[in-house]
Amino acid sequence: MNYLSVENISKSFGARTLFEGVSFGINKDQKIAFVAKNGSGKSTILSIINGLDFPDTGQVVIRKGIRMEFLSQDPQLQDELTVEESIFASDNEILKVIERYEKALENMDDQEAYQNAFDQMDQYNAWDFETQYKQILYKLKLEDLKLKVKNMSGGQRKRLALAIILINKPDLLILDEPTNHLDLEMIEWLEDYFAKENITLFMVTHDRFFLERVCNEIIELDNGKIYQYKGNYSYYLQKKEERIASENASIDKAKNLFVKELDWMRRQPKARTTKSKSRQDDFYVIKDKANSRRKEHVLELEINMERMGSKIIELHNVSLAFPNKVIMKNFDYLFNRGERIGIIGKNGTGKSTFLNILTQTLQPDSGKVVIGDTIKVGYYTQSGINPKPEQKVIDIIKEYGEYIPLTKGRTISAGQLLERFLFDRKKQHDFVEKLSGGELKRLYLCTVLIQNPNFLILDEPTNDLDIVTLNVLENFLLDYPGCLLVVSHDRYFMDKIVDHLFVFRGEGEIEDFPGNYSDFRSYEDSAEPAKDDTPKEKVNWKDSQPKKSGLNFNEQKEFSKIEREIKDLEYKKKQIEDDFSNGKVADADMIAKGVELQKIIESLAEKEERWFELSSKLEE
Structure with missing residues (x-):
């Protein structure tokens, strides 16, 4: 059953064409990921589908009676409502029944109202629904039902918007980066939820683990054309590579034929009228094909890393606590040259605070942080760039100099450097506020790397970056010779980049785990209670040998x-x-x-x- 059809839509902003002639459909039970480079128009297409924007040409046809919900990156909620009021503000009839029942419980003196509310709970079979929605709120850490929206953080607002959508159980759910602002535990719960619920999904996400485990189809917008793949992320990668190889072979063949046909065209006397008209027409088709090789603009990351001495960064007996929360307790660690550490833990356990202590923007209650004389820290924060009003892209880079040093004594102009980060000459003179979220992140990454750090700290670096840029960033970091410290909920990224983990358990406990994220999950899963609720003795990883490894601790x-x-x-x-x-x-x-x-x-x-x-x- 077709739920929604996108028919030949196009969109331009001034002289810039985002996309044209885009068509695809969404059918019942499909779980589709929409993949494209930053700036290709992913979010614009989502907005058009949801009626928040309009195409220049074409249309979106939605099946009558379909309940559709949209989770945007910046959800709109009413500031004066509480969590509970926000949930009950929807037009879901079962939620209205539950709301009346909750109010009746607060006024048990009115027995008639209570009995009517109780009967309606039975009539609408709302008891299970109430249990389910409370479980969703619990899993998304929204247990304070009286908390007002205006007092919530950006992450809490995103989680509340997600909760409202899940509770309403739409037929078709449109998601724009659903895993942003979720910790790893929440993301894994959401994966399981989508796997068992009969919800049709259409999403934009850079989380490749999530994409791999949830989606059964991928639609890609590449160089203005739509390609569809019936499978998960691994299947998509394989088939895309095969497609590009086939396209390039076809173009090479067309080029050889073009040379032959060009010679034929040149040898024909101008006065002759007996040329084959069809062969002339074919010539121009072949010419277009021969000149259609993909324009692959590859992000180039190159830095002149500062030399690193023997002393890196040392933490001696560091402690920090806030009211009612311990962040670090007598923590000691000596960083070694070339270490690659991932940081994981639930939200609120102190991951970002730890980075602020490490970079000395926050002082601990006790202990000390010693930074080696040769260490130059590059810190990529979640806050990103704070441009001045009407500042242009190239102005951001020129603050670091007209010419930027590279390896082996070479230099590069600010404009050339931006081109390596996929900002063409025209884009360099755009105002920064016009950039998409992914473009802003890419520009910020450029400003961090051109300072030539030898100790690189990345706090959620993958948010808003497209999959192509993520692959380039990963390859750069694999060859990066300095120290690397990463906070990320992107499990695919963490598995590829880090050697071991700092696991923030809460209450000041920080565990050094010898492996990547998948190793850690395997260990945790092996220690969880069995499904029959029989307690399973948790063996400390330090005293055990993982089944996949023949190495002791x-x-x-x-x-x-x-x-x-x-x-x-x-x-x-x-x-x-x-x-x-x-x-x-x-x-x-x-x-x-x-x-x-x-x-x-x-x-x-x-x-x-x-x-x-x-x-x-x-x-x-």
Whole structure:
């Protein structure tokens, strides 16, 4: 059954065409992800579908009687209403019945009103519905029903809007980045909820784990054309690669034919009228095909990382508490060169506060934070850029200089740097307030990286970035030689980037877990109670050997450490080799530097041999 059809819609803003001739349909029980690069018009298409914007051409046809709900990135709620009042403000008849029953409970003296409300609860079978909606509020941490919307944070408002939509159980649910402002526990609950509920979904999301587990179809807007894939994210990646390879092969074939046909066209006398008209027409079709190779604009990230000394960042006996909440308690940690740490934990356990202590924008109650003399911190925060009124994109970068230093002593102009971050010459002179959410994040990332940090802190870096940009960012971070500290609810991103985790348990407990997010979830799941509610003894991971690994705890720690040491040695080796090749080593230092390089090479060989030994045990 077709719920909604998008028919040949187009949209332009001034001279800029966002998309044209876009058509697709949404049918009952489909769970569709809509994928496109930032700036392609994803959010605009969602707004058009929901009647909040209008296409220049084409139309959206919605099946009569379909109940449709839309979760935007900035939901509109009434500030003066409480959580409970916001939920009951909908026109859902069952919710009206529950509301009357809740009020009757507050005034038990009116027995007639109570009995009528009780009978209606039976009549509408509202008892189960009440249980379900209270469970949704509990899972989304909205248990204070008297809290007013005006006193809620942005994240709480987003969760309340999501709760209202889920409680109303629409036939078709349109979602714009539904996992933003949800912690990992909430995201995993929402995945399970969508998996078991008969809801038709159409969503824009950058959360690839969520996309993989929830969606059964992907619609992609790529270079102005719509492509549909009947499968999850893994299937989409495979089929997209095959499609692009096929398109490129077809274009190459057209180019060869074009050269042949061009020669034929040139050899025909102008006065001749016997040319094959159809062959001439075919020539222009072939010409268009031959010149249609995809214009792949790839984000280029390149920095001249500051040299890093032996002392990185040290935390000694650090404690911090707010009224009724302990954030850190006697926490000690010495960062090593090349460490890649992910930070996870429920909202409110102190993850962002920890970053503020680390960057010394917040002082602890006791203990101290020591930052090495050579350490230059790059801090990507959730707050992003705060541009001046009518400031243009290029003005943001020029604040750091007309020319920006790159590796090997090279420089690049502010405009050229922005082009590497996918801001063309025209876009560079747009006002910053005109940028989309993803473009703002990309510009902010540019300002952080051009300062050449060797200790990079990323607080929710994946929010609003499209999947293409995320893949480029991941590849850059995999090659980044400095220290990396990441707070993110993007599990796919965390699995790919980090070596171990700081798990914020709450009440000041911070656990150092030797593995990525999937390793951690496997450990947690193995320790959860069985479905028959039989308690299952929770074994501390420090005293156990994960089933997938043949390493004991000490070997796991050694394995994580040795990987970091290898990266460190490779970095030192490359620096000395670069110094030799660039003529930076003085004649008097040649022998000493040569000996140092030889020791590094020998140590590297030894570490790599041990790494292979441990790797072989992992595979057992």
